[in-house]
Amino acid sequence: MSSILTCNNLSKSFGNKKALNNINLNLERGRIIGLLGPNGSGKSTFIKLCNDLLTPTSGELQIGGNAPGIETKRIVSYLPERTYLNDWMKVSEIIQMFQDFYPDFNVEKAYDMLKRLSINPSERIKTLSKGTKEKVQLILVMSREAQLYLLDEPIGGVDPAARDYILDTILGNYQENATIIISTHLISDIEQILDDIIFLQNGQVVLTKTVDEIRDENGKSVDTLFREVFKC
Template identity: 50%
Template sequence: MGIIDVQNLNKTYANKLVLNNLSLSLGSGQIVGLLGPNGCGKSTLIKILAGVISDYDGNVFIDGQTPGIYTKSIVSYLPEKTYLSKWMRPVDAVAYFSDFYADFDKVKAMDMIQQFRLDPMQPTKNMSKGMQEKLQLSLVMSRRSKVLILDEPLGGVDPATRSAILDMILRNYLEESILIMATHLVQDVERIFNYAILLGYGELILAGETDDIRREYGKSLDEIFREVFACSISL
């Protein structure tokens, strides 16, 4: 059993099947790309792993436990949407996380905030979307968690900033953890993944070590991604 095990997972919204009999197993020490177009079920899967969604069919285990109080203590989750209160400044957010999470490294968080050149006294309501994403990433990456889950962390930033954020993730990722990043920006981020999951409208299309996938298909992950979903759109 891996650190994450999903068995025959099904999830329906208003009679629409969003995840269809999904099964996968992931071990620690990996940076995993959860890849797929918008609306394919990536965020739903992530919310189930994070313990945000509990009404599903099938089995989900994180460190041998079903999602709940324990798993939330070992999962550091970055949602796609901004979740900090508008009045919060970085110093307030760091204090909040420090009080709330026993595994939070306050010094590391402030260091990342400084590296991102964020003003620790600026309210989030006065920040751009990209600045807010940098702040939230700094908070999430500063937990010493067994599982880190990032849902589209690069959607609101320009390509140059994406590269800087990826480098920051690599420098602060704990090798004994597993990091899962959901994204549809495959070309920009595939360099950091050593394992990839390609999800297509609720179904598992492809999963494996990225080097093995590239060798088997003779293509980059981005090229495979584009071909798979260009075909699905044309159909």
């Protein structure tokens, strides 16, 4: 199977601070990957590079054979770390907008998920709580039939019960051949659904392994290992 995302010696600097330093990765299709690292390790920078929101200082990044740009946006569904939806719009209007924007947007799926989370489509975004806004945003992202999902902190702001539902939504809605990259530090909540993990530290990849390899070799959970590796 061909890889969905590759990077060669990818670096990104802000002034003389190196946010990402010589990253080499080759991510396969059909995997759920955890991008894990302490604050300031470069997780969001990496995800922004993948979305063409930042440009690499040096090195190369390709998604489905193309550098980030119009072509890759077609196949990448991105959940940013903060909400960007227009406050005055109704949920249903936003769904309409996504449908116009993305040919791979599945409207039925979106309404189905709204119903399961009992979110009223005719409500305006500004009347929704912070957690509900995040849920709406995740529904929009997961309703696309994309090849790569980039989720930046998808479960940060929601309560544990909704967290379970969100993980369930992620598991139930991604395409078999699609890859999901989840950046988070809430490791124990998500490690059960991950295939592989990438540990980032100071802009460098310090470990890439499968979750079961880690448990097999170390006899401990990814969460415990993370706490050891990144002990302050």
